[in-house]
Amino acid sequence: MDEYLEQILAEMPDSALQDVVRNILDEPIPEAVKRRLLRPLQPRKYRPILPPRKAKERKRKAIQEEFDPIPLQNVYRSVGDYQEELQGLFEEPEELTFRRARWAIGNFLRSWKMDVPEGHPQGADPRTFLESVEPKIHEKLEEELRVLRGGLKFQLALKVELVKVNPDGSEEYFEPVLRHRQETVLQENEITAALEEETFPRLQETLEKLTHRGSGWVVVQVHTLWLDIARYQPLRGGSYIKLPNKLQDKKAVVNVKNKDDHCLRWALRSALFQVAKNPQRPTKYPQADGLDFTGIDAPTPISQIGKVERQNGLAINVFGWDEGVIVHHVSKQPKYMHRINMLLIQKAGKFHYTWVKDLNRLLYDQNKHREQKHFCERCLHGYSREDLLEAHRPECKGIGHTAVRVEMPPEGKNKLAFQNHHKQLPALYIVYADFEALTTKVEGPELDPAKSNTQRTQHHEACSYCYIVVRCDGKTEAPVEYRGPNAAEHFLRSLQEEERGIQEVLANPQKMRMTSEDWESHWTARRCHVCDKPLEGDSVKDHCHITGRYRGAAHSACNLKLRLSPKTTTIPVVFHNLRGYDSHLLMQAISKVEGRVSCIPNNTEKYISFSLGQLRFIDSAQFLLAPLDKLVAANKPETFQITARYEPDCTLLLRKGVYPYEYMDSWGRFEETKLPPKEAFYSKLTDASISDSDYTHAQRVWETFGCKTLGNYADLYCRTDVLLLADVFENFRKTSQKQYGLDPAHYYTSPGLSWDALLKKTGVELELLTDYDQHLFIEKGMRGGISMVSKRHARANNPAVEGYDPEKPNSHILYLDANNLYGWAMSQPLPTGGFRWVEDCTALAGTIKDQPADGPEGFILEVDLGYPQELHGHHNAYPLAPERMVVQKEWMSEYQHGLLGKGMASTEVEKLVPNLRDKNHYVLHYRNLQLYLRLGLRLRKVHRALRFEQSPWMEPYIRMNTELRKQATNAFEKDLYKLMNNSVFGKTMENLRKRVDVKLVRSHEEDKLRRLLASPSFARANIFDDDLAAVEVHKSRLVLSRPVYVGMSILDLSKTLMYDFYYNQLLAQYGDRCQLLYTDTDSLLLEIQTEDVYRDMGKHVELYDTSDYPREHPLHSAENKKVVGKMTDECAGRPIAEYVGLRPKMYSILEANGNNMKKAKGVSKAVVRKHIRHEQYREALFEKTTFRHGMDVLRSERHHIYGQRLHKVSLSPFDSKRWIAENGVDTLAYGHRDAIPAGTTEMNDYLDELLKG
Structure with missing residues (x-):
């Protein structure tokens, strides 16, 4: 539930949540709520009121001033006058019923939908609604049990409409879909408990978290209820199964030879009534066992274990066996209760419960540490002592806090080096492809700009495609094109024909031909x-x-x-933006063709890659992070050999194409015989039309290529995109093979490619961790980049800025960025192996300051740090040792509480917050600790420390790419070498816990679906259409086989560069005349009081890369061009006039020449560029105003692509990362001695009065 709530919060408008307790009378009632909830109640005629006393008279006047008087004609009208109005209140409302929404895979997956009409009385309150429709849900579940002839898993989803009145009187709307996890029902008598004890309370709890404590959000009504059902044929324990030989040898399990289906009960008897001799015989145990199995099925599914526990006051863990012990169920009973461990074994689809009499004996040989005797039931990791196990339990994570068996690489097999030698050879065949789509209009009411809301405007339907096959020697056949109905299905069938042709070629390999030079070589x-x-x-x-x-x-x-094998050789199929667009078109058709389907998912609907047979679909945008037109512009004209092969006049095509995407809304458009007018080329996504020169270019293309119809033009556009993509990616492949000896066609993303390039270039052999606690220890030290607004407004005062006042001190605003910050960190000594715990942490605490930065040995430590108050002023703008934390509203200022009281948002999510509080159990790299201690923090204790061997093993790779970038002669190569440095860092940060496992199931795969639904690892199903569904399953094993210590060290070391530059260079030079305004990982925005900041930079030019300055600028130099770790002026010497920072990633920088650098996280770039102005940032800050903007986006739902119009909050003055002063500009870090929480002053005054009294 918490995970789902986090998803809802992430999708919510920026101003959605706030948590200040307010009197509900202070909140205006939204008009939408008035219309749906409020009914006129008429007062009776009353006798005249006697004149009140003076006190009462004052109260009466106060009330009259507060509330509008009721018109007398309403007061004195009789009830009869309202007969007509009252009549409508007693009309029978429309009956709510379920209707079929989506069914899939032989009705194994079924979804029912209940729509609630606008204004329906039952939809006014979710709790009342659920209570009123419970009989219908109950009835539908009973019906499904009968139809499915067995058990089922169900999930309720509730779409509700929320409204909030903003300070400006506008109403903001939000429509979240609340879900509860899957519930299992095997019998009709289980339905009520599943609904009333689990589903309804959890849904209500989620809603209360969204609307709690004066957030301002009020429920308008329930709109839709979904009932998703999956047929469930559970894994049940049954009669006796012989233990596998490996388990028998352990002598850790009692396996009762029962002949009935009550094996769980027999296993419990063997645990509760233990016998020493022949415990496998049923006759050894009493029939009157005192166990309550009322309502428990026999055989008993895992889903009913919790019920068995509750009815019998037991705590039961259930493990499974799959070539090793795995976790099925961990008891949630209180910790003081003794655990009974069960092992569920299987054979030929039959399952059987056994009692684990000795868990240590069962698990002790899972690794080489035979001294381990105490095991964690959540991850199955073992310890030699009970106290070590207890220390581990609070940190045990699993996946999403779900228990899972965690496996570490075994000792002797824990070395990581380059192994993918086959990826050095070019892929034998590769396909480049693209779709075009019709954008049919979706009709609906216009959105109210005063509200935050979403509206579908378009539906995208594949109408044409083009692809070209390129062989490893560069040979090609003519592009294949099609335009017509069922384009996606037609494409897949055509590709499968290509696949069969390639298999024939592979089945008949060419004989080797050697030249004299080959023989000599x-x-x-x-x-x-x-x-x-x-x-x-x-x-x-x-x-x-x-x-x-x-x-x-x-x-x-x-x-x-x-x-090579004709049946296993993969054929890459490349789309640009496959993951975000084309994959959805393909998934609509993939159920209509034969062939094995699999995917590498981000989630159930978005895939990094997927495969159909030997066709492996990959996304070129996961390697080349730019739109195709920009990639084309970045390459030299001679790059486009394939395009020239099929388009002799290709010079005209080597630029951004012009296409009326949104004009193409029907098949009839293809028959038009002339180019549509310029205004038809307007794009909602970019909120822009084309220029006159663009339109002239389109006309030239039409004429040059002899287009007779708009269909000819559309075909040319699609074909050109494919040919250009083929040339761009082929050039990428050639460059990669030349510089790194690897073919990108074998990879899914640039991080995977760059990681192998790194391992291959350096020849390094990394040691993978084998100790789970060491892995957890390093995970505690994982902290991303710092993003923070330290001061919210500044205006420069110097001769280059309009409004310069020579009577005031000169000041400058400087925006610095560290060249390839992570590249610098990756060039430092990094861990390679030799991990071992430090035995004497006290001794290490005394010597840690003296450990050399570039020595052969390094440390990661867990420490307590003190932050002395005398440092609060000096460190306020940029506190050391940031922490992941949830900011508490009690820490915030009166100013922030005032904004919350006006309807602005504060989300209770974990953030990286630099603060001045003391640090406890803080995990960090030893070089960070050394810097923090030099800057004044106090080391109070070292709890643990991990020693390791280190060397600058990544530095040759980083240096190579940096030099290649310097030497690059075109923008494409410059961007490529930068990418190869940056993306390798992502691989060092790979979090295997976040990986999901999704299985795609089609209509003819009922057996596959049946097994997935019956598995204890089943999580949920997503129905796309009648023939395709995705099933998400929990992992039974989590293998932690990544060198996370590298990523953690890089993140920490990068902070040392930024802190060292700020404190030991800038503050050492300027003292309190230098103020940090804003920082975001590798950048520092500074306000500096000095006569001439550029003259000051010239005195320390060795710290800066000024190669981007104009050649005539005094500071221009190529000496430090692209040198990692050097500071670059983001404005390249152009003076900054003013800055406004509202919150992280929401700021505006106005240069003296009028150029405006703006950021607004979550807002489309088109809106930021065209519609948000610097003045609005100022207004948001100084007038405490919230701005909303409309934007158009593309989103998918069940693999159907829709254009959507959003109205959402774009600018908001609320920020929770720091304590904000009453002027709204100055801020203090949390923990600062002067950061007084809201209400503290009033409370102190009140206490003083009490003491005086």
Whole structure:
């Protein structure tokens, strides 16, 4: 439930949540609520009121001033006058019923929908609504149990409309969909408890969290109820199954040889009535066992274990066996209750419960540490002592706090080095493709700009495609094109024909052809061209099976690894923006074709990649992070050889294409015989039309390529996109193979490619952690970049700025950015292996200051730090040692509480907050600790420390890319080498806990779906259409096989560069004349009081990269061009006039020349660029105003793509990361001695009065 609430909060408008307790009478009642909830109640005629006393008279006047008087004609009208109005109140409302929404896969997955009409009395309150429709839900579940002839899993989803009145009187709307986790029902008598004890309370709890404590959100009405049902044929324990031999040898399990289906009961008897001899015999146990199995099925599914526990006062854990012990169910009973451990074994679809009499014996041989005797039931990690286990329990995470078996790489197999030698060879075939779509209009009422809301405006339907197949030697066939109905299905079937043709070619490999140069190269070869290790007499000739060309001398084993199989060789199919767009079009058709389907998911509806047979669909935008037109512009004209091959006049096409996307809303458009007018090219997504030159270009293309209809033009546009994509990606592949010896076509994303390039270039062998507690320890130290507004407004005062006042001190605003900050950190000594706990932490505390930064040994420590109050003023703007925390409203200022009282949002989510509080159990890199201590923090205690070996092993790779970028002659290569440095960091941060496992199931795969639904790991199902669904399953194992210590060290070391520059360079130079205004990971926005900041920079030019300054600028120099860690002026010497910062990633910088740099997180770039002005940031700050803007986006729902119009909050003055002073500009870090929480002053005054009295 908490995870789902976090998802709702993330989707909520920025001003959605606030948590200040207010009197509800202070909140205006939204008009929408008045219309739905309030009914006129008429007062009786009354006798005249006697004149009140003076006190009462004062109260009466106060009331009259507060409330509008009721018109006398309403007071004195009789009830009869309202007969007509009252009549409508007693009319029978429309009956609410379920209707079929979506069914899939032989009715295994079924979704029912109940729509609530506008103004329906039952929809006014969610609690009342659920109570009123409970009989209908109950009836539908009973019906489904009968129809499905077995158990089911169900989930309720409730769409509600919320409204809030904002300070300006506008009403803001939000329509979240509240869900509860799946509930299992096997019998009709379980329905009531599932609804009333689990589902309804949890839904209500979620809603209360959204509307609690004066948030301002009020329920308008319930709109929709969904009842999602999955047919469930559970894994049940049954009659006796023989233990696997490996389990028998452990002698840790009692397996009763029962002949009935009550094996759970027999297993419990063996645990409760233990016998020493022949415990497997049922006759050893009493029939009168005192157990209550009322309403418990036999065989008993895992889903009923909780019920067994509650009815019998037991605590039961259930484990499973899958070539090792896995976790099925961990008891939620109080910790003081003794745990009974069960093992569920299976054979040929039959399951059987056994009692684990000795969990330690069962688990002790799961690794080489045989001394382990105490195991965590959540992750199955073992410890040698009970106190170590108890210390571990609070940190045990699992996946999303769900229990799962955690496995570490075994010792002896815990080395990570480059192994993907086959990815050095080019993919034999690759396909480049693109779709075009019709954008049919979705009719609906216009949105009210005063509200935050969402409206569908378009539906996207695939109408045409083009693809081209490129062979490893560059040969191609003519592009394949199609325009017509069912374009996605037609595309997949056409690709499958290509697949079969490629398989035939692979089944008949070409014989090797060697030139004299090849023979000479082979006989003189000393190293294997595959693994680059010495041949030492083991040499065979390796050749390409497609072209017959000799590739090089190789070890026989390496050569065998490159052997091709027609049935397993993958064929990459490349789309630009596959994940965000084209995949949804393909998924609408994938159920209509044969072939095995799998995916690498982000979630149930968005995929990094997916496969159909041997076709592997990948997204070029996951490598090249720019729109196609910008990638084309960044490449040299000679790059586009494939385009020139099929479009002789391609020069006209080597620029941004012009296409009327939103004009193409029907099939009839393709028959039009002339180019539509310029205004037809307007795009809602970019909120822009095309320029006159763009339209002229479109006309030239129409004429040059002989277009007779708009269909011809659309086909040319699609074909051109595919040819340009092929040339761009082929150039990317060639560059990558030249510089890194790897083909990107074998990878899914740039982080995967760059990680292998790093391992290959450096030859490093990293040691993977084998100790789970060491892994958890390092995870505690994972903290991202700092993003924070330290001062919310500043205006420069110097001769370059309008309004310069020479009577005031000169001041400048400087926006600095660290060159490739993470690249600098990756160039530092980093851990490689040799991890071991430090035994004497007290001794280490005394010597840690003296540990060399570049020594062969490093440390990660868990410490307590004191933050002395005398540092609060000096460190306020940029506190050291930031912490992940949930900011409490009690810490906030009167100013912030005032904004909350006006309807602005404060979300209770964890953030990285720099603060001045003392730190307890803080995990950090030793170089950070050294810096913090030099800057004045006090080390109070070292709790734990992890020692490791280190070296600057990533530095050669970072340096290589930096030099290649300097030497690059075009924008494409410059961006590529920058990407290869930046993206490798992402791989060091990979969090395997966040990976999800999604199975795509089609209509002919009922058996597959039945197994997934019956599995204890089943999480939820998402129905896309009648023939396709996605099933998300929990992982039974979590294998932590990533060097997370590298990512943690990089994150910490990057902070040392920023802190060191700020404190030891800037503050050392300027003292309190330098004020940090804003920071975001690698940037510092500064207000500096000095005569000439550029002259000051010239005195320390070795710290800066000024290569972007104009050549005529005195500071221009290429000396530090692109040098990692050097500071760059983001404005390249252009003076800044004013800055306004509202919150992290929401700021405006106005340059003296009028240029405006703006950010507004969550708002489309088109809106920020065209509709948000610097003056609005000022107004938001100084007038405490909230701004809303409309924007158009593309979103998918069940793989259908819709254009949507959003109205949402764009600018808000509320920020919770720091304590904000009453002027709204100055801020204090939390923990500052002067950061007085709201209400403290009043409370102190009150206490003083009490003491005086």
